[in-house]
Amino acid sequence: MTYPIRPIDESEWTxxxxxxxxxxxxxxxxxxxxRYKAQTEFDRTLAAFDGDTIAGVTAVFSLTMTVPGRQLPVAGVTAVSVLASHRRRGVLSSLMRRQLNDIRERGESVAALYASESLIYGRYGYGRAASELSFTIDKHRSAFAPGAPQDPSLRLRVVVPAEVRGDLEKLFAAVVTRRPGRYERRPEFWDSVLADEEHDQRGNGPMRSIVAEDDHGVRGYALFRIKSSWDEAGIPNGTLKLQELEAADPAAYALLWRSVLDRDLVSKVETYGRPVDDPLIALLADTRQLRARWADELWVRLVEVDRALAERAYAAPVDVVIEVEDDVCPWNARRWRLTADLTGAECKPVDEEPDITLPVAALGSAYLGDGMLGEQFEAGLLREHSAGAVHRLATALSWSPKPWAGLTF
Ligand SMILES: CC(C)(COP(=O)(O)OP(=O)(O)OC[C@H]1O[C@@H](n2cnc3c(N)ncnc32)[C@H](O)[C@@H]1OP(=O)(O)O)[C@@H](O)C(=O)NCCC(=O)NCCS
Structure with a gap:
C-alpha cells in the first residue's frame, strides 16, 4: 500500500x-x-496520508552547521513519527526516500539527525557521527589538576538568563564554529533553550545562570537548575543539573566549571550530553570521578558524496579511490577519487580500481571527524583493496575537537 506524501500547510498543523x-x-x-510550531519550516514538512488521516510525518530544519574547517547548510531532520496503527508498513521508508530527494534538490549535500533509537537510520544511509557523555561528578572529588588556567581579570556575575539573552547569543555565535556538529541558533531555538515556565522545569526549579566576564564583556556562561535537598542527617545534598556551559577561552571555561562544581549546598553536578573530549576531563585531577555514560549523538548522511567530501577540510593529505555503496541515493553509488591536502579537496567520479569499498553510512559516520572509519575497519565492516588505504583516509577525515551538536533538534 502506498500513502501519498506532501508538505502540510499551517492549517494542518494540529x-x-x-x-x-x-x-x-x-x-x-x-x-x-x-514554540515548536514557530520553529517549523512548513515547506520542509512531509506528511504521508491514508485518506484524510496523516499516518506519518517528518520535517527538516535548515541548519548552518560547522563541519571540519567551515560551516555548511545542513538538513536537520526532525519530527520523524508514524502512527501506531500504520507502523511497519514502510511509511517511514517512503518518507525518508522522498526527504532525501528533496534535500538533494534543495542543494544541501549533508543531512543530520538525532535518533530516538540507534537501530532506525542506518538502513537509510545515516551513520553514527558523533557521541556524547552524560556524567555526574561528586563535588568533593572535583579538584582541578595543577596548571588549570586562571585569569585575574575575570569575574563571575549571577544573572537571570532571560535578562542577558543578548550576551548569551553573542557568546554562542562566537564559539559555534569551533567544533564540528555545532549549529547556529535561530531566535526560535533560543526561545526553547531559555524556556522556563513550570512545565519546562521538570521539578528542578527555575533556570539559573552565571556568566564569566571581564571589562570587555562576557567570556562564558553556564545555564543550570538546582534540585535542593538535605539528607536524613541534615547534611546538604543538592544536585546541580547543568544545561549548558560555553566559554570563549580556557580561563573562562575553567572558572565557570569551578563555580558550578563549588556551588554551596550542592553535593553533585549532573550533565546530560557533553562532548566526549570535554576539556573538563583534562582539567580534573581525578578523572575517574567523572562517572560517565556514553551514547550516540548526531547521525549524518552524505546526500551528495562528492560535494560533501569536497566541502570539508582535511587533517592530512590523502589520495584515494572510494567505491561507495548506496541503495537509497543511487547517484552516490559509484567510484570516486578523493584528493585532499591541507589547502582544499576534490572528489571526482572515476572508473579506476577502488582502494576501499564502503557503505555510504560509513562515510557519514566519519564526516564530522569522529574517526569512526578505523573502528569500522577493525570490525571488518569495510573492504580495503590497497593496504593502508583505510588508515590514510581515516587519518585525513579525523578532526580535533571531536564532533558534538549539544542541542537536540
Ligand atoms: C521509528 C518509526 C518512525 C518507524 O516507522 P515505520 O513506518 O514503522 O517504519 P518502516 O515500516 O518504514 O520500517 C522500515 C524498516 O525499518 C525497521 N524499523 C523501523 N523502526 C524500527 C525500530 N524502531 N527499531 C528497529 N527497526 C525498525 C522496520 O522493521 C523495517 O525493516 P525491514 O525493511 O527490514 O522490514 C515508528 O516506529 C515511530 O514513529 N516510532 C516512535 C517515534 C520515533 O522513535 N521516531 C523516530 C524519531 S528519531
Whole structure:
C-alpha cells in the first residue's frame, strides 16, 4: 500500500503534531507546542496520508552547521513519527526516500539527525557521527589538576538568563564554529533553550545562570537548575543539573566549571550530553570521578558524496579511490577519487580500481571527524583493496575537537 506524501500547510498543523505526540507518547504543554510550531519550516514538512488521516510525518530544519574547517547548510531532520496503527508498513521508508530527494534538490549535500533509537537510520544511509557523555561528578572529588588556567581579570556575575539573552547569543555565535556538529541558533531555538515556565522545569526549579566576564564583556556562561535537598542527617545534598556551559577561552571555561562544581549546598553536578573530549576531563585531577555514560549523538548522511567530501577540510593529505555503496541515493553509488591536502579537496567520479569499498553510512559516520572509519575497519565492516588505504583516509577525515551538536533538534 502506498500513502501519498506532501508538505502540510499551517492549517494542518494540529493533525501533524498529533502524529508526533502519539508516536512519542508525549504531549507537550500548549506553550511548548506553540514554540515548536514557530520553529517549523512548513515547506520542509512531509506528511504521508491514508485518506484524510496523516499516518506519518517528518520535517527538516535548515541548519548552518560547522563541519571540519567551515560551516555548511545542513538538513536537520526532525519530527520523524508514524502512527501506531500504520507502523511497519514502510511509511517511514517512503518518507525518508522522498526527504532525501528533496534535500538533494534543495542543494544541501549533508543531512543530520538525532535518533530516538540507534537501530532506525542506518538502513537509510545515516551513520553514527558523533557521541556524547552524560556524567555526574561528586563535588568533593572535583579538584582541578595543577596548571588549570586562571585569569585575574575575570569575574563571575549571577544573572537571570532571560535578562542577558543578548550576551548569551553573542557568546554562542562566537564559539559555534569551533567544533564540528555545532549549529547556529535561530531566535526560535533560543526561545526553547531559555524556556522556563513550570512545565519546562521538570521539578528542578527555575533556570539559573552565571556568566564569566571581564571589562570587555562576557567570556562564558553556564545555564543550570538546582534540585535542593538535605539528607536524613541534615547534611546538604543538592544536585546541580547543568544545561549548558560555553566559554570563549580556557580561563573562562575553567572558572565557570569551578563555580558550578563549588556551588554551596550542592553535593553533585549532573550533565546530560557533553562532548566526549570535554576539556573538563583534562582539567580534573581525578578523572575517574567523572562517572560517565556514553551514547550516540548526531547521525549524518552524505546526500551528495562528492560535494560533501569536497566541502570539508582535511587533517592530512590523502589520495584515494572510494567505491561507495548506496541503495537509497543511487547517484552516490559509484567510484570516486578523493584528493585532499591541507589547502582544499576534490572528489571526482572515476572508473579506476577502488582502494576501499564502503557503505555510504560509513562515510557519514566519519564526516564530522569522529574517526569512526578505523573502528569500522577493525570490525571488518569495510573492504580495503590497497593496504593502508583505510588508515590514510581515516587519518585525513579525523578532526580535533571531536564532533558534538549539544542541542537536540
Ligand atoms: C521509528 C518509526 C518512525 C518507524 O516507522 P515505520 O513506518 O514503522 O517504519 P518502516 O515500516 O518504514 O520500517 C522500515 C524498516 O525499518 C525497521 N524499523 C523501523 N523502526 C524500527 C525500530 N524502531 N527499531 C528497529 N527497526 C525498525 C522496520 O522493521 C523495517 O525493516 P525491514 O525493511 O527490514 O522490514 C515508528 O516506529 C515511530 O514513529 N516510532 C516512535 C517515534 C520515533 O522513535 N521516531 C523516530 C524519531 S528519531
Amino acid at each position: 493533525a501533524f503534531a498529533r502524529v508526533n505526540e502519539e508516536a512519542f507518547g508525549w504531549t507537550p504543554h500548549p506553550q511548548q507546542a506553540e
